[in-house]
Amino acid sequence: MPAHKNKKQFLFFRRLAFPLRIFLLILVVSVFIIAALARYFSASFEDYLVTHVRDMAMNQAKIIASNDSIISAVEHRDYPRLASIADKLQSDTDFDYVVIGDRNSIRLYHPNPKKIGQPMQFTKPGALEKGESYFIMGEGSIGMAMRAKTPIFNENGQVIGVVSIGYLVSKIDSWRLDFLLPMAGVFVLLLLLLMLLSWLFASHIRRQMLGMEPKQIARVVRQQEALFSSVYEGLIAVDPEGFITAINRSARKMLGLSSPGRQWLGKPIEEVVKPADFFTQEIAEQRQDVMANFNGLSVIANREAIRSGDELLGAIISFRSKDEIYTLNAQLTQIKQYVESLRTLRHEHLNWMSTLNGLLQMKEYDRVREMVQGESQAQQQLIDSLRSAFADRQVAGLLFGKVQRARELGLQMTIVPGSQLHQLPEGLDSTEFAAIVGNLLDNAFEASLRTPQGNNVVELFLSDEGDEVIIEVADQGCGVPEALREKIFEQGVSTRTDEPGEHGIGLYLIASYVGRCGGIITLEDNDPCGTLFSLFLPKVKKNNDGTIKHTDR
Structure with missing residues (x-):
């Protein structure tokens, strides 16, 4: 007692x-x-x-x-x-x-x-x-x-x-x-x-600590790490004096920096990127789609100031290689999704903080405590489950963003129990593997929104047990017409004909990645409606090319 x-x-x-x-x-x-x-x-x-x-x-x-x-x-x-x-x-x-x-x-x-x-x-x-x-x-x-x-x-x-x-x-x-x-x-x-x-x-x-508790700060840091790792664009954050405060893996890869990311933190941006004018001059000014040159690489860069009230804390710069136009177009939907996910989180957090501010002004402290505990528990459970099941941080960050995006669209994204990923297929890096999963989920979201039938649930099963990595994405959307099944994986072919040029890239990109590592894609009808995409990617690369199959249930 x-x-x-x-x-x-x-x-x-x-x-x-x-x-x-x-x-x-x-x-x-x-x-x-x-x-x-x-x-x-x-x-x-x-x-x-x-x-x-x-x-x-x-x-x-x-x-x-x-x-x-x-x-x-x-x-x-x-x-x-x-x-x-x-x-x-x-x-x-x-x-x-x-x-x-x-x-x-x-x-x-x-x-x-x-x-x-x-x-x-x-x-x-x-x-x-x-x-x-x-x-x-x-x-x-x-x-x-x-x-x-x-x-x-x-x-x-x-x-x-x-x-x-x-x-x-x-x-x-x-x-x-x-x-x-x-x-x-x-x-x-x-x-x-x-x-x-x-x-x-x-x-x-x-x-x-901005009035936050240590657990809240740790959660924000983990979310930032997951989001930074899941973004394909190069991201570099600098303070007002031009010292690096954050840099993600894509930025290091594009700039030719082989050392771990933490080694570059606190260093002047001039020692990492040349020329560094885009990072140091008038950083309070927002810039979008600016053609620039970083370490001899032609890029399309964006810059956003980081503020705390009226105080300028620095800026965050995102960039993509200008020379990789094909890759940029192929992954346009995926990058757009990341931006939307970030905006979704920002929008949700702004609304959440505004609600907290109002409740604090009204001295509703019990209600504030309930909101903080509820939001913290839900976000922490999702982050912990993703971190434990998926060893690759970029894949985990991608799934975190997709769950948030599905919620904003009025859908429910379910990760099937038993899903896990501790080893990527040979021949695919984290960015390419995340592109496969992300494009499949994007297509499932679009298909679910285009039909009044179904239950608005998108299911993902991802497992690396055995000799293959298995990816299954099931939706109850509009499905794939029979006439398009033989050529759905060709470049420019899409189930959407209302906006030509905006679609037909994602599935082609997936097919190219799967074929490169000797995998198999199957396309089946879901029950009672919709589509089931199944990918079987060998952990050890095969000599023969991958094949694409479609089956009717």
Whole structure:
């Protein structure tokens, strides 16, 4: 039961905002440190004070015991003289009282005359016979005190009496308070200062994190990595000073940079791209479809400024090779889909953030918490499932974008349970494999939107078990007319005739990739309507060309 309670308390602590947790942790640590320092200083002063009082009391007792007048008065048991000397000594020193006794510890002098003639308290047996000095702490005739006792010797060195010097515990406590109270005040001021600094530090962290929690930041970073990896265009982000903050694999490949992407982060763009004017001059200005030359490569580049309010954080530059016109046209639909996916995510996030802003203005904090938790859980589950099932980041990022795009179109894209991809077919890189999957899904989306029948569900099955990589995309759309099935994979042939020139590239590109690696494509009717495309790509490239088959169910 206590463990369950502690677990609940820990979960409650984790639900607090991250800056608040930082503030509380720093505050707790500060309190413990100050408490430890206070304990150390108080214990050290306690030891010092006790030692000092003991030494002072013993020295005073020995001085009094060696006084000739005291020795003479004790020998002759001269009570009035002892009282006169003792009263004078007590007025000139800081001890609380002095008691003088004979060799049998019978009081010869006491501040209270009624106590004279009575035995002294707390005597150490045999101490006077041996001439020993000693300390005692306890309740005495005057009160709780620390006492130093030392023998009185005559001229022959014989013990004739004893002197007891007492310091009341109340006086020792007052000395202790005189030291501890100012020290406590200093520690309280120090604690208040640490609280202020902790709060300022927590507020600074909150501003730097844009009010987001670490999990939210990690999710955004993972989404950015997946989206960057899934985009075929080269992407480079720079800060206002021209230092690289992000670069994707396509950009490194086109620019001839063989080193890992992280090695280029933080380097001046002039060291990576020449000329670098497009990256450094007037980066706040948006540019679209600009012909440029990067490292001797003719490209078509776009530039978009990155802002936080009115502050310019840098710019992101996307580009494609101008010389690869055929490839650019062949993958036009795919690139357009990526842009639409990015816009979809941006649109959804802007709407989501606007809704959150409105709810925060209305102080609907419970509703804000529900929205954040729900969005975070759904996005995280999708990302985690894609990352675990598909080892290739570009393919995983592609599927993430397609799921978002299907949702925007009013469709439902389902990845069949058991789908996985840990090894690409030989002869295909991540970009080419993602182009195959992406074009198949695009065609399925279009076919599903062109018919009122069906259930608007597009299914994808992707598996690399066995000796082949299997890709199956099923829709319940308009299907492929019988007259086009024999030539649907030829360049320029499409089921859409209303916009000639805009279609007929995707399936041709797929067929070329499949044929190059010796694979097979089958085209079948789906039940109850629509089309089922099945691709079988050998993991080890075959010598013969791939074949294309179509079958009617």
